[in-house]
Amino acid sequence: MEFGVLHASSLKMLLMKRIFLLPTLSLLLSFLTPALIFAQAKKQTINTTISKVTVFTKGAQITRTGNINLGAGNSQVIIPDVSPDLEEKSIQVNGQGDFTLLAVSRQSNFLRQQTKRTEITALETQQEKLKQQLKKEQSNLEVYTEEKNMLIKNQSVSGTNGLKAADLKESLDLQRARLSDILAKMLEINETIEKISKDIRLNKQQLAALHKQDNTATSDIILDVQSKGPVTGKITVSYLVKNAGWFPLYDIRVKDINNPLSLLYKASVYQQCGEDWKDVKLSLSTGSPDDGSTKPTLQPWYIRYYSSIEERNSASRNASAMGPREITGTVQDEQGNPVTGATVKVKGKTYGTVTDANGNYKLQIPAGINNLEFSYIGYDRKELNANDNMTVRLSPSKTALSEVVVVGYASEASASVAPVLEGRVAGLAAKPNVKSFNAAIDIPEAYTPTTVTFDIPTPYSIPPDGKTYNVGIKEMEIPANYQYYAIPKLEKAAFLTAAITDWESLNLLEGEASIFYEGTYIGKTLLDLQSGSDTLQISLGKDKQVIVNRALLKDESKKHFMASKTTFSKGWEISIRNNKQVPINITVQDQLPIKTSSDMEVTKTEYGDALLDNDTKILSWKLNLPPATEQKKQLKYAITYPKGAIVNAE
Numbered sequence: 001m002e003f004g005v006l007h008a009s010s011l012k013m014l015l016m017k018r019i020f021l022l023p024t025l026s027l028l029l030s031f032l033t034p035a036l037i038f039a040q041a042k043k044q045t046i047n048t049t050i051s052k053v054t055v056f057t058k059g060a061q062i063t064r065t066g067n068i069n070l071g072a073g074n075s076q077v078i079i080p081d082v083s084p085d086l087e088e089k090s091i092q093v094n095g096q097g098d099f100t101l102l103a104v105s106r107q108s109n110f111l112r113q114q115t116k117r118t119e120i121t122a123l124e125t126q127q128e129k130l131k132q133q134l135k136k137e138q139s140n141l142e143v144y145t146e147e148k149n150m151l152i153k154n155q156s157v158s159g160t161n162g163l164k165a166a167d168l169k170e171s172l173d174l175q176r177a178r179l180s181d182i183l184a185k186m187l188e189i190n191e192t193i194e195k196i197s198k199d200i201r202l203n204k205q206q207l208a209a210l211h212k213q214d215n216t217a218t219s220d221i222i223l224d225v226q227s228k229g230p231v232t233g234k235i236t237v238s239y240l241v242k243n244a245g246w247f248p249l250y251d252i253r254v255k256d257i258n259n260p261l262s263l264l265y266k267a268s269v270y271q272q273c274g275e276d277w278k279d280v281k282l283s284l285s286t287g288s289p290d291d292g293s294t295k296p297t298l299q300p301w302y303i304r305y306y307s308s309i310e311e312r313n314s315a316s317r318n319a320s321a322m323g324p325r326e327i328t329g330t331v332q333d334e335q336g337n338p339v340t341g342a343t344v345k346v347k348g349k350t351y352g353t354v355t356d357a358n359g360n361y362k363l364q365i366p367a368g369i370n371n372l373e374f375s376y377i378g379y380d381r382k383e384l385n386a387n388d389n390m391t392v393r394l395s396p397s398k399t400a401l402s403e404v405v406v407v408g409y410a411s412e413a414s415a416s417v418a419p420v421l422e423g424r425v426a427g428l429a430a431k432p433n434v435k436s437f438n439a440a441i442d443i444p445e446a447y448t449p450t451t452v453t454f455d456i457p458t459p460y461s462i463p464p465d466g467k468t469y470n471v472g473i474k475e476m477e478i479p480a481n482y483q484y485y486a487i488p489k490l491e492k493a494a495f496l497t498a499a500i501t502d503w504e505s506l507n508l509l510e511g512e513a514s515i516f517y518e519g520t521y522i523g524k525t526l527l528d529l530q531s532g533s534d535t536l537q538i539s540l541g542k543d544k545q546v547i548v549n550r551a552l553l554k555d556e557s558k559k560h561f562m563a564s565k566t567t568f569s570k571g572w573e574i575s576i577r578n579n580k581q582v583p584i585n586i587t588v589q590d591q592l593p594i595k596t597s598s599d600m601e602v603t604k605t606e607y608g609d610a611l612l613d614n615d616t617k618i619l620s621w622k623l624n625l626p627p628a629t630e631q632k633k634q635l636k637y638a639i640t641y642p643k644g645a646i647v648n649a650e
Helices: 002-039 111-158 165-212 309-315
Strands: 042-045 049-055 060-070 073-082 092-096 100-109 218-227 231-241 244-254 261-271 277-285 325-332 343-346 352-354 360-365 371-375 382-385 389-393 404-408 453-455 460-462 469-478 481-487 491-501 511-517 520-527 535-542 546-552 558-561 565-578 584-591 601-606 618-625 629-642
Touching: 042 060, 049 244, 049 261, 060 073, 060 218, 073 231, 092 100, 111 165, 218 231, 244 352, 244 491, 244 520, 244 535, 261 277, 261 352, 261 460, 277 469, 343 360, 352 360, 360 520, 382 389, 460 469, 481 546, 511 535, 520 535, 546 584, 565 584, 565 618, 618 629
Parallel strands: 042 073, 049 277, 244 511, 325 389, 481 584
Antiparallel strands: 049 060, 060 231, 073 218, 092 231, 100 218, 100 404, 244 261, 261 469, 277 453, 277 460, 325 360, 343 352, 343 371, 371 382, 481 491, 491 535, 491 546, 511 520, 546 565, 558 565, 565 629, 584 618, 601 629
């Protein structure tokens, strides 16, 4: 009886375990089956070509196309030699043919990295051989130098040994001949040393360039597909890469102030993503995959104490509003070697540049800009305050590339999902039980009111060397209202400006512009689009044919002393001469002083027909000058202040 109870209990436990294990085993098999199937799937490596590249202000989307020829059953299609820089979550697949796309994954291919390491090893071996040759030649040079010194010394000694003239002559002839041979040999050795030293320098530069490429492995994109029978099809794959972008550049040409302004809109394109863009269809987008799509949120504003006014001001100080400034500097690695092709950008703006072969950069930035971003492939991005001359050192990135990244699965119904708010769409495909599809998986295009894409009609080639390549976008003839401005108190010159209305329709970005006026290169300026005005003001530089002067009127400039007061009178004459052959409109500005104390007074002000801003006390004369004419304006004022006080009365 006891045995029977034990048997029944054991049987019950076994049944429960079996019931519990069956769904677990089924679930496990459901996960293992696809892996087991595709472990035995036929593998096919296909060649693809880059057919299109869309370059954003930061990053790029690359599109590759290729043909496939599949047998019946399960196959694994391998797309090799893809950028190691690709964003795995951005892979999108477009398949055309009677087959089912089941999954997309990405893995790193280290064969290229091994090739690169082999190249580094060969260069290092060559470097050691060159160094040994250099040491050998330097040793030979030392031997010949010692022999030369001995011969010179022997000549001196022989001259004091009382030798016969004939013997002395013969000895000197022999020494002279030998000395000539030595000097010729030393010259030859020095030339050899110079050549070896040059080879060592070039070799070192090549090694440095290879070592900078921290991640030299390529990527393979793996497609798991299924077909009922043999099929021929086409695959289009697109993905995002980080280390690419473009900066806007402009050429502004003004023939004269009676003609419209000519604006050439250009892009300075660069890339270091490890792929050669050769004769590709190029598009330039004003958007960026990194731009946030979420509205900002205000955080609490805490009032803090500061130990001084200077500390408070430094916490929120803006740059001087006098105008744009040029900053220069160098980007280096941790060893102090120059980093070629590093990107230098104004944070949150489209102003930027790329370092040259010596790691140097030069960039104009607008007033009020303080933050710069420095980046280079394989190095951590660095953000610094902008100074006029900066040496920036970048640190190698600690981020390593995963060897295999499975992107994901999805149903056919979800193939059109993922609006490209940030340009990122996970790789997706049909479930294994979906029969097949003939329609392509559409790659959605994002059109927003804030983004414009320029399709370049001519194929372009952009190698992955980090250098910038200029691409023409469009050239426009733009009506402009030309106006001269002068502030002779600050600078005795007339500045020409062009006012452009309805500029928003031109789809411009902030950027650096080269100015050409009347066939002459004037300099550079910045297109600043942040003013919020419906009129864009472009400074075209100084016009030397408009002469501006400001001279002191000595008879009107006197100092009077009274019992407790001092009165300082001043008078100025401002003259403007138009030496051009056309009439001009010019606004001339000056100012009256503003008192800052109740015991000060500003009196006897005379400024003719100038317009006065009562808040700033700025005076403006708006003049129209015919050709070859001159106008003069006078400004007078008196400042009264306590006797003995020191004031800035100009």
